Amino acid sequence: MLKKIVLAIVFIFVIIIAARTILLSRHSPPVTECRATDDDFIPLSDSRLARFQRALQFQTVSRDVGDYNRDELQNFGDFIINSFPTLHNSSLVEWERVNNYSFLYQIKGNKRDLKPYLLMSHLDVVPATNLEAWEAPPFSGNIVDGFIYGRGAIDVKQCVMGILESVEYLLNNDITPARSFYIAFGHDEEVTGSHGAKMIAARLKEKGVSELEYISDEGLPVSEGLISGVNKPVASIGVSEKGQAILKLSVKGVPGHSSMPPKESTIGILAGAVHRLESNPHPSMLGTGVETQFLEHLVPEMNFPQRILVANIWLFKPLLSWLLSLKPHSDAMIRTVTSITMFNAGVKANVIPPLAEAIVNHRIHPSQTVREVIEYDRQLIGDARVNIEIASSIDPHPTAGYGNNDFGYQVFKTTIRQIWPSALVAPGVLIGNTDTRHYLNFTNNIYRFSPTHMFPGDAQRFHGLNERISVKNYEQVINFFFHLIRNSDQPSLSPVHEHHDDL
Numbered sequence: 001m002l003k004k005i006v007l008a009i010v011f012i013f014v015i016i017i018a019a020r021t022i023l024l025s026r027h028s029p030p031v032t033e034c035r036a037t038d039d040d041f042i043p044l045s046d047s048r049l050a051r052f053q054r055a056l057q058f059q060t061v062s063r064d065v066g067d068y069n070r071d072e073l074q075n076f077g078d079f080i081i082n083s084f085p086t087l088h089n090s091s092l093v094e095w096e097r098v099n100n101y102s103f104l105y106q107i108k109g110n111k112r113d114l115k116p117y118l119l120m121s122h123l124d125v126v127p128a129t130n131l132e133a134w135e136a137p138p139f140s141g142n143i144v145d146g147f148i149y150g151r152g153a154i155d156v157k158q159c160v161m162g163i164l165e166s167v168e169y170l171l172n173n174d175i176t177p178a179r180s181f182y183i184a185f186g187h188d189e190e191v192t193g194s195h196g197a198k199m200i201a202a203r204l205k206e207k208g209v210s211e212l213e214y215i216s217d218e219g220l221p222v223s224e225g226l227i228s229g230v231n232k233p234v235a236s237i238g239v240s241e242k243g244q245a246i247l248k249l250s251v252k253g254v255p256g257h258s259s260m261p262p263k264e265s266t267i268g269i270l271a272g273a274v275h276r277l278e279s280n281p282h283p284s285m286l287g288t289g290v291e292t293q294f295l296e297h298l299v300p301e302m303n304f305p306q307r308i309l310v311a312n313i314w315l316f317k318p319l320l321s322w323l324l325s326l327k328p329h330s331d332a333m334i335r336t337v338t339s340i341t342m343f344n345a346g347v348k349a350n351v352i353p354p355l356a357e358a359i360v361n362h363r364i365h366p367s368q369t370v371r372e373v374i375e376y377d378r379q380l381i382g383d384a385r386v387n388i389e390i391a392s393s394i395d396p397h398p399t400a401g402y403g404n405n406d407f408g409y410q411v412f413k414t415t416i417r418q419i420w421p422s423a424l425v426a427p428g429v430l431i432g433n434t435d436t437r438h439y440l441n442f443t444n445n446i447y448r449f450s451p452t453h454m455f456p457g458d459a460q461r462f463h464g465l466n467e468r469i470s471v472k473n474y475e476q477v478i479n480f481f482f483h484l485i486r487n488s489d490q491p492s493l494s495p496v497h498e499h500h501d502d503l
């Protein structure tokens, strides 16, 4: 009898595991690929290429809040206005400079009942260092072996210029969009966006905009070799951003002479607390959020053992969490991570330290809140002598819809696959933060994606040396935005229902 029950249970497990593995292995239906022979393909002409190279020459560097290169931002703005004469003088367009250097455009569609959307980007860049180690100077826009070099080539002047080129093309070809849209270029994204994006968002509200269909901003790229065993490019659309909490831990004591020490010093107590935080990571959130969907979307391309594991997180969560925690980038996907970034204590070699302080930086998984993370720390530390103070914090952003009936997500997915027909599109979480924090009141549907094709080793070029984009990729960027705008013109999606989502 018992044997039969055990066998029956094993049988049911095997059926569920097999069913999930098979169902999640289905491929997405094909889309019509964007080809250079299409009527609406925008070729990278010499003048389009030259405009992008010129854009990379403006040293629109942000150093700190309020500390950015105003002259260069002014020049870059003037260059934009002069380079796209149709956009800046079309009856369909209202535009303005916001807080001197940022830009806001409204492109008026002819179906006013459709909710507008917003394309965001930013004009500033981070500083360039180690100039001698660059293969071409960082503000040259020079082309070496098919790559255009320059600070901002992938973060993110390719999107600024790609959006402008595609809209100029649209207007020059007398295409009136059906759905209205806005374009917002902030000028200090690299230093919190408090002068740029924040002001644009306020201006947008002033203009009476309260709700947007979706927002597009820079984010995750199209990556090759992201996950071992998955050989196709993976295009992940950031549907949320991790939150952040910067905590200041402190322990106060009574100063005294080192010849008569107390049993425990402030340094000893704080070191113990910090050690407990570092050696006890926050729990794996695998199975609760977007990271699960991300992995499940890659199932069709995984090898058989990977497929069985990922299709059955309900069963294999502990094993899979352990595997993912082995590498920092996949560990960051599944949990709130903890970095001890500063430790200060002591005043003199023979004085008992009166104060010890440490800074802890958490990046918070979207399934948790700042409050929960601090509560968890408090219990881990388990020592009331350690004072915990929030230096700054932001909860993870709400998660945008990524289902079959979520308009913005599906428009992104279709567009990505038109440009990269072999790409696997999956929802993901952005580990950093962008200007989108200033636009959270307009919609939950914020999609963070950069149409940049990245190969292993390219990630270090962000804010690093030899930032570059291939000539071919820049042409894809322009056509990506053009197709995104065209695809956004449909009034709604035809409702689809796939069994797939019922699991």
Ligand SMILES: *[C@@H]1O[C@H](CO)[C@@H](O)[C@H](O)[C@H]1NC(C)=O
Binding pocket: 085, 089
């Ligand atoms: C802008 O357009 C108007 C008519 O629509 C035209 O008279 C004017 O010359 C144009 N200005 C520029 C700078 O092209």
Ligand SMILES: *[C@@H]1O[C@H](CO)[C@@H](O)[C@H](O)[C@H]1NC(C)=O
Binding pocket: 070, 099, 100, 195
């Ligand atoms: C914008 O320009 C005005 C006039 O030159 C100046 O007073 C103001 O500080 C500028 N704003 C910013 C953000 O630089």
Ligand SMILES: *[C@@H]1O[C@H](CO)[C@@H](O)[C@H](O)[C@H]1NC(C)=O
Binding pocket: 437, 438, 439, 440, 441
């Ligand atoms: C969103 O709206 C709330 C309530 O009006 C306001 O307190 C908050 O500052 C707004 N957030 C942003 C990012 O503008």
